[in-house]
Structures are given as structure tokens and as C-alpha cells.
Amino acid sequence: MIILALDSAGAAASAALLDSDRLLCKATETGALTHSATLLPAIERLLDTAHLTFADIDLFAASAGPGSFTGVRIGVAAVKGLAWGAELPCLGVST
Secondary structure, three states, rough: OOOEEEEHHHHHOEEEEEEEEEEEEEEEEOOOOHHHHHHHHHHHHHHOOOOOOOOOOEEEEEEOOOOHHHHHHHHHHHHHHHHHHHHOEEEEOOO
């Protein structure tokens, strides 16, 4: 099962691809751009690195807090939108 996980509740935005419990690749963005500007490009880079496509993802996960309210909203909205578009499940995970 391929899982795309996002954490945007803190100052850094992170994304990871997992194959069940095995980490395939990860990215952390701490630049001057906001999470809304860095998460989707980071996801694209992860998929390229892992030689996967959105069609390979089976589950989406996002940090649900505690943390920055705006950051949590960005990550949850990204995951919810991707999961809804792919008709796949998503879940929130405590930071």
C-alpha cells in the first residue's frame, strides 16, 4: 500500500511516500515560501524520485494538529482534495 503523508502543522512542511511501513522518500521544505506554495511541488518531486504516479497512491494522510491552524488547514485541504479527486481514503494523524 502506497501512502502519501503530509505534515504542515509546524514551521517546516514535510511530505513522505511510504510503502506500507517502509519509507520510500521524504522531503522537508523550510524556505521563505508558505506551505501552500511548497507542498504540491514537493509531492511531485517525491513521486518522480520514487518513480511513481498519483495513480499508484492508495491512501493519503495529513497531520491534524496540534500546530499552526493555517498550516494544518493547508495540509488537510491538500490531502482532502487529492483523495477526493482520486476517490481514495484519507486520514488525519496527530502531530
